[in-house]
Amino acid sequence: MAITARHTTTLALAHALSAAERGLPVIPLSPTKLPALRSPHRDEPRRAHCRGECGLPGHGVYDATTDPAGVRALFAAAPWATGYGIACGRPPHQLIGIDLDVTPTGGGGPASGAGPGPVQASPPDSLAALQQLALQHLFTLPETVIVLTPSGGRHIWLTGPAHVVVPNSAGRLAPGIDVRGAGGYLVGPGSVTARGAYRLAPGTERLAPAPCPRALLRLLTPPPARPHPHQDRPARGDGLVQFVRAAHAGQRNTRLFWAACRAYEHGFGEALVEALVDAAVRTGLTEQEARATIASAARLTSRP
Known part of the structure; x- marks a missing residue:
């Protein structure tokens, strides 16, 4: 059992180092998909808002790094880690994750195509909602990285401009669609969780994250503040x-x-x-x- 656990952690570290080499900042994750390292401020009487300024690990996504030595140090401090998270909204890729909560309703499982289009199974609500958004706002998702989740969902990887901050959201875009942006992270392919393994969708293994279509990017960013009627x-x-x-x-x-x-x-x-x-x-x-x-x-x- 211990040998299996060590093997899983070793594989997670290998996948994390590979991602870091491609410029994707990573952190170790526990089998629950949460950051593996606990906050160093957990016993402080008042909740700290430190994001790593203290120099200690345990600040979740703010620990994410592309430095190989830093990645190894994080995993050495968390030998129970079975996966890794990839920080979104960070240079050089400014990664944006479209998280579709997909549950296949029959047929050959979830489709692995890069954009809204024909699927092998009856389209679940979140996928149908994405298709509807694409039709309504006249955009097509490019071929890009797609990660299949153990629950039958998928993560669509896109990149954004450096000057645009995409916030995290849950269901704001459409029911069943979560967005991972600045301050969020995606579970990396090759990670093993309590529910199973995350893996790259067939046909997307050699792809790089593609730029987010402008029309979709506008949907992902907060609307401008409305002016108040009072003149003062x-x-x-x-x-x-x-x-x-x-x-x-x-x-x-x-x-x-x-x-x-x-x-x-x-x-x-x-x-x-x-x-x-x-x-x-x-x-x-x-x-x-x-x-x-x-x-x-x-x-x-x-x-x-």
């Missing part, structure tokens, strides 16, 4: 948004929380939410983190 809001609101955009690592949440508190205190917090979320995502926060921080500011300022 933009000047103050724009200053708060710029304050958040200027945040550096280690101060993103603090700046966002402060700006959101000021906005709510002056009566235009709700009108500024989307602009603050957009600004925070551009600094590297995930959409979920940004909205949670803003919600905390709203609760605090609403107390009597």
